[in-house]
Amino acid sequence: MAFALLFNKNAQSFIKLTSIICFLQIAALNGQLRVGFYSQKCENAESIVSSVVKEASQREPRMPAMLLRLHFHDCFVQGCDGSILIDNVKEAERNAFGHEGLGGFAEIQKAKTQLEAQCPGVVSCADIVALAARDAVVLAGGQFYEVETGRRDGRVSDLSFAAKMPDVDDSIEVLKGKFITKGFTEKDLVILSGAHTIGTTACFFMPRRLYNFTGKSDADPTINPKFLPELRSKCPKNGDVNVRIPLDNQSEMKFDDQILHNIKNGFAVIASDARLYEDNITRAVVDSYLPTDQMSNNNTSSSFENDFGLAMVKLGRLDVKTGLLGEIRKVCNSFN
Numbered sequence: 001m002a003f004a005l006l007f008n009k010n011a012q013s014f015i016k017l018t019s020i021i022c023f024l025q026i027a028a029l030n031g032q033l034r035v036g037f038y039s040q041k042c043e044n045a046e047s048i049v050s051s052v053v054k055e056a057s058q059r060e061p062r063m064p065a066m067l068l069r070l071h072f073h074d075c076f077v078q079g080c081d082g083s084i085l086i087d088n089v090k091e092a093e094r095n096a097f098g099h100e101g102l103g104g105f106a107e108i109q110k111a112k113t114q115l116e117a118q119c120p121g122v123v124s125c126a127d128i129v130a131l132a133a134r135d136a137v138v139l140a141g142g143q144f145y146e147v148e149t150g151r152r153d154g155r156v157s158d159l160s161f162a163a164k165m166p167d168v169d170d171s172i173e174v175l176k177g178k179f180i181t182k183g184f185t186e187k188d189l190v191i192l193s194g195a196h197t198i199g200t201t202a203c204f205f206m207p208r209r210l211y212n213f214t215g216k217s218d219a220d221p222t223i224n225p226k227f228l229p230e231l232r233s234k235c236p237k238n239g240d241v242n243v244r245i246p247l248d249n250q251s252e253m254k255f256d257d258q259i260l261h262n263i264k265n266g267f268a269v270i271a272s273d274a275r276l277y278e279d280n281i282t283r284a285v286v287d288s289y290l291p292t293d294q295m296s297n298n299n300t301s302s303s304f305e306n307d308f309g310l311a312m313v314k315l316g317r318l319d320v321k322t323g324l325l326g327e328i329r330k331v332c333n334s335f336n
Helices: 002-030 045-059 063-076 105-118 125-139 159-164 172-181 186-197 207-211 228-234 258-265 271-275 280-288 297-316
Strands: 200-202 244-246
Touching: 045 063, 045 105, 045 125, 063 105, 063 125, 063 186, 063 297, 105 125, 125 297, 172 186, 172 271, 186 258, 186 271, 186 280, 186 297, 207 228, 207 271, 258 271, 258 280
Parallel strands: none
Antiparallel strands: 200 244
């Protein structure tokens, strides 16, 4: 009898333990992003990030573009988990060739330091990156969009995982494939490429397009003949590859739809942007945002900016860690 009672008691304990484990696993897997995630636990979280971004942008005019790019590069490798920020492991993700020229790391850490002072162990670095990108868009004149929060930081940062980042010299088919693999559409590819409406690139990425496009000492034929001399003067053959040039030579500091006009008219600066007008599907997406006789330029610009916000929300959901997955780092460039 005593043995039976002990057995039943142990069995009940085992069942309870199993139920708890299952519940925790479900909670970890089913954690949800939501707007206002920190409204109760750290009500000033978004305003703190916004303040840091504003101050940094006043000091460095290129900062909005840097922070916007940082979010994309974080999300495209292992999802939006702050892994791009890690710098204390041997083969850190941020050292990959595809992440060349990234910036904004110090600003993310500055926001984290301020948040830790007010709400220790609450706000993830991944969420700071996402919020900073939105604030960057707004500071550059783009539309405000709500950012879902609740991400947790990843525990892995590996250079090899960045091998499938989109590359400036990728063909349109390769670009489409890389985006589709991540769950994006051709429309998403065009819209997210529209982030190139602000910021700069380095001459490091230009030689093939300007001087040896097909291996015959030629230029990319899609470059408008009026634009080619200007690009070559900014990035001369065998010149300083670190010289930076605007991605949108018409309005590099303003978030607008000018980059789409540039792509259509042969004034795209980097090759991957130009490729968007070579494919029937992506070309149709570009054209859909450009004014016609029946549509004012203001309406088309507003449509692009609205869709850009929606695409950024979609990007921000990419392979996120929520619930009990991941961690909340104490500092953004180092695992706990």
